[in-house]
Amino acid sequence: MTVFFLRSRPCLPLCLSALLLLSGCTSSEPPRYKVTGQVTLNGKPLTVQPVLGQVKVQFLPFAEPSKLVDPNDATYDEKTGKFTVGGLDGKGISPGKYRVAVYQYDPYPQVDKLGGRFSKEKTPIEVEIAGPKDVSIELSQYTK
Numbered sequence: 001m002t003v004f005f006l007r008s009r010p011c012l013p014l015c016l017s018a019l020l021l022l023s024g025c026t027s028s029e030p031p032r033y034k035v036t037g038q039v040t041l042n043g044k045p046l047t048v049q050p051v052l053g054q055v056k057v058q059f060l061p062f063a064e065p066s067k068l069v070d071p072n073d074a075t076y077d078e079k080t081g082k083f084t085v086g087g088l089d090g091k092g093i094s095p096g097k098y099r100v101a102v103y104q105y106d107p108y109p110q111v112d113k114l115g116g117r118f119s120k121e122k123t124p125i126e127v128e129i130a131g132p133k134d135v136s137i138e139l140s141q142y143t144k
Contacts, residue, residue, distance in 0.1 A: 045081025
C-alpha cells in the first residue's frame with residue numbers, strides 16, 4: 001500500500017494542475033455585440049466641414065449616478081450617417097440599456113450645431129442592446 005501511494009504521489013500535482021488549467025478555460029465575460037446604425041436629422045445625415053468638423057456618437061451604459069462610466073464611441077461616416085459601435089476594445093458592447101449622445105461639432109470642439117440637446121448629460125435617446133443590432137436614430141423625433 002505504501003509503495004502505491006508513493007508512486008501515485010507525483011501524479012497528484014500534475015492532475016491538480018490540469019484541473020486548474022481546465023477550469024480557467026471557460027470565460028465568465030458576458031457576450032458582447034457590435035452595434036450598427038444611422039443618425040439622421042430630418043432624414044439627412046449630419047454633415048460637417050471636412051477636417052474642421054466632427055460628428056460624435058457615444059453609447060453610454062446606464063449606471064448608478066455616482067459611478068463613472070466610459071462611453072463607447074462609434075465610428076461615424078458623415079456621407080451616409082452610418083455608425084458602428086465596437087466597444088472599448090473593438091469586440092462589441094455588453095448587453096444592456098444605453099443612452100446615446102450625439103454631437104455635431106463644426107468646428108470641433110467649439111460649436112455643437114445640435115446645441116447640446118443630445119449631450120451625455122441631456123440626451124433623451126435610449127436603446128436596449130440584447131444582441132447584434134441595427135439602430136436608426138432620427139433626431140427630429142426627439143426635438144418636439
